[in-house]
Amino acid sequence: MELSSFFLGRGNGLKENLAELVTDAISQAKKVGEISFSYDVKPFFEHPKDKTHGDWATNVAMVLASQANLSPRKVADFIVKHLNDKQHFLSKVEIAGPGFINFYLSDKWFRGVLKEIKEKSEKFGYFDMGYGKKVLIEFVSANPVGPLHVGHGRWAAVGDALANLMTAAGYNVAREFYINDYGNQMRIFGDSVAARYVEFLGEEVAFPEDGYRGEYIKEIAQEIVEKEGDKHFALSSSERSKIFRKIAYRQVLAHIKKVLLTMGVKFDVWFSETPLHDSGAIDEAISELRKQGYVYKENGALWLRTTDFEDDKDRVLVRENGKPTYFAADIAYHKNKLNRDFDKLIDIWGADHHGYVKRVEAAIQALGYPKEKLEIIIGQLVNLWRGGELVRMSKRTGEMVTLEELLQEVGSDAARYFFLMRSTNTALDFDIELAKSQSSDNPVYYVQYAHARICNILKFAEEKSFSLPNIEDVNFNLLCEESELDLMRKLMEFEEVIEVSVRKLIPFRLTKYAEELASLFHVFYTKCRVINDDSACQQADVELSKARLILVDCVRQVLNNVLNLMGISAPKKM
RNA sequence: GCGCCUGUAGCUCAGCUGGAUAGAGCAUCGGACUUCUAAUCCGCAGGUCGGGGGUUCGAAUCCCUCCAGGCGCGCCA
Numbered sequence A: 001m002e003l004s005s006f007f008l009g010r011g012n013g014l015k016e017n018l019a020e021l022v023t024d025a026i027s028q029a030k031k032v033g034e035i036s037f038s039y040d041v042k043p044f045f046e047h048p049k050d051k052t053h054g055d056w057a058t059n060v061a062m063v064l065a066s067q068a069n070l071s072p073r074k075v076a077d078f079i080v081k082h083l084n085d086k087q088h089f090l091s092k093v094e095i096a097g098p099g100f101i102n103f104y105l106s107d108k109w110f111r112g113v114l115k116e117i118k119e120k121s122e123k124f125g126y127f128d129m130g131y132g133k134k135v136l137i138e139f140v141s142a143n144p145v146g147p148l149h150v151g152h153g154r155w156a157a158v159g160d161a162l163a164n165l166m167t168a169a170g171y172n173v174a175r176e177f178y179i180n181d182y183g184n185q186m187r188i189f190g191d192s193v194a195a196r197y198v199e200f201l202g203e204e205v206a207f208p209e210d211g212y213r214g215e216y217i218k219e220i221a222q223e224i225v226e227k228e229g230d231k232h233f234a235l236s237s238s239e240r241s242k243i244f245r246k247i248a249y250r251q252v253l254a255h256i257k258k259v260l261l262t263m264g265v266k267f268d269v270w271f272s273e274t275p276l277h278d279s280g281a282i283d284e285a286i287s288e289l290r291k292q293g294y295v296y297k298e299n300g301a302l303w304l305r306t307t308d309f310e311d312d313k314d315r316v317l318v319r320e321n322g323k324p325t326y327f328a329a330d331i332a333y334h335k336n337k338l339n340r341d342f343d344k345l346i347d348i349w350g351a352d353h354h355g356y357v358k359r360v361e362a363a364i365q366a367l368g369y370p371k372e373k374l375e376i377i378i379g380q381l382v383n384l385w386r387g388g389e390l391v392r393m394s395k396r397t398g399e400m401v402t403l404e405e406l407l408q409e410v411g412s413d414a415a416r417y418f419f420l421m422r423s424t425n426t427a428l429d430f431d432i433e434l435a436k437s438q439s440s441d442n443p444v445y446y447v448q449y450a451h452a453r454i455c456n457i458l459k460f461a462e463e464k465s466f467s468l469p470n471i472e473d474v475n476f477n478l479l480c481e482e483s484e485l486d487l488m489r490k491l492m493e494f495e496e497v498i499e500v501s502v503r504k505l506i507p508f509r510l511t512k513y514a515e516e517l518a519s520l521f522h523v524f525y526t527k528c529r530v531i532n533d534d535s536a537c538q539q540a541d542v543e544l545s546k547a548r549l550i551l552v553d554c555v556r557q558v559l560n561n562v563l564n565l566m567g568i569s570a571p572k573k574m
Numbered sequence B: 001g002c003g004c005c006u007g008u009a010g011c012u013c014a015g016c017u018g019g020a021u022a023g024a025g026c027a028u029c030g031g032a033c034u035u036c037u038a039a040u041c042c043g044c045a046g047g048u049c050g051g052g053g054g055u056u057c058g059a060a061u062c063c064c065u066c067c068a069g070g071c072g073c074g075c076c077a
Helices: A013-031 A060-068 A072-081 A107-123 A150-168 A184-200 A215-228 A237-262 A274-278 A281-292 A326-339 A351-366 A403-410 A412-420 A432-436 A443-463 A482-492 A494-503 A509-527 A539-566
Strands: A056-058 A090-096 A100-105 A134-138 A172-179 A269-272 A295-298 A301-304 A315-318 A344-350 A374-379 A382-386 A428-431
Touching: A013 A056, A013 A060, A013 A072, A060 A072, A060 A100, A072 A090, A072 A100, A100 A107, A107 A482, A107 A539, A134 A150, A150 A172, A150 A344, A150 A374, A150 A382, A150 A403, A150 A412, A150 A494, A150 A539, A184 A215, A184 A237, A215 A237, A237 A403, A274 A281, A274 A326, A281 A295, A281 A315, A281 A326, A281 A351, A301 A351, A315 A326, A326 A344, A326 A351, A344 A351, A351 A374, A382 A432, A403 A412, A403 A432, A412 A428, A412 A432, A412 A443, A412 A509, A412 A539, A428 A432, A443 A509, A443 A539, A482 A494, A482 A509, A482 A539, A494 A509, A494 A539, A509 A539
Parallel strands: A134 A172, A134 A344, A172 A269, A344 A374, A382 A428
Antiparallel strands: A056 A100, A090 A100, A295 A301, A301 A315
């Protein structure tokens, strides 16, 4: 998924510099007649998989070769000849393989990253690619008729991390939860609780057809009995149902908010569906659609011609009985969001709703908005595993692990990490035993442990009166071990990771980066000692310790920042 | 039947706009603690990228087709 048009920002500074350098060299070569081509190509840069191929590489010579009617290596020769690296951020440029141009960054350049981290601290990695554009991310949006299940946890973790990421990238982000508190299901829900209530008070009652049979319904009813006694007993069944719908809804919603808060997920807006019906917003939306010419009547119902926008079939807006469909309300909801002046709407839905995507996109366009206004992320479902055993879940049998139970068992950090760990278009296998295990198998602890280890070094340094040096007093040229240079390279990548994660809407990329950085730190840790506490140690050792202290403190900072974006704590001690 | 997602090492997954010898983690096996936390590190091994065709200098990546799995195809929400 590419949102290129929306994500025109400054982008990654270093990459841009490099791109400019190469573009300039190409136009120079063209000017002097060495390379001729008629249409421009944008150089593509990547980090070579193999370190010995440099820090960056571009394939531009190979792309130009056929146009220029020259061999790729010849084109590369001409380009390299015209590179004018005024800022001296390259130490070496090589032509390799079929025609890659490999760039090696100068020491000066990637040591500069340490200074930048110290300056920006918790804002390191942040940059302005959004220019304050307003984005609304709608996620979770569970029906308020029961507890959240583990799938909701995934959307909570993904949505919240995405919101954090986009904020870091300079967007103005709001988080919203749409509450489907209207319609049939709410009525059934109220009836179900009412029936259990009457049951508790000792009266035989027929449980509603299609009623919610989960244990939690009984719990809600019992709570009402305990708090309010039998005062609703004497009411007529329709009055009772109405009241219970309200009470039970309040309880469930409060519970949903509480559980999400346990995960550290806070919404800016809780948007209720009911007012859309009561305020005439749905009628307005429909008349707007009619004005645009996409509405027609057939078989007593009112239809939206979504097939004009690639949907399989047209969809009903108003039923034969005069009641608007869920779809109609959803159109009014999206219209409401669009009216609130967001530059971009992002919806995160479970895979079980993917069949709904086309019609909502159609509705947006029928309302006169460009399709790109709305981005719908479809996430695949979550399978729970306990050890090697798949945990079967079924609403019918009531065998359900709720999000609350999962959080209680594995904790918020592990839960969020696991929910985030995979691409959203892959079904997620969530192994409860693994999430709980305090071992190297568990990536959450692996990353957090790196952070805690560094904090311990800093504490140890303090005890040896090796306080964190002033950055001006440090000679970073002393950092020349491979593991040190690898760490600095990885630190430098952070901004780029944020950029890619946002551009492609893939927050799971953060977990990969966190693990890579943690891993490089652990390697460094076993190879390099930071604090030389030998009283007889040389001045040179002291200088090296200073430089390494700054280095590990920078790693600590970036680990902290990436964990923050994921909504996971960065413990000082483990 | 149609639509969306998925198929890469024994397992769970990365792999960007088509690029260099397809990468991690786990599991297995073999090593490393008198040293700032061994919740760590190092090494070995492991692959017809679901099958087949096509596009081209080059395909895990793009196109077609087939196979397998998940999800969805209401005037439910």
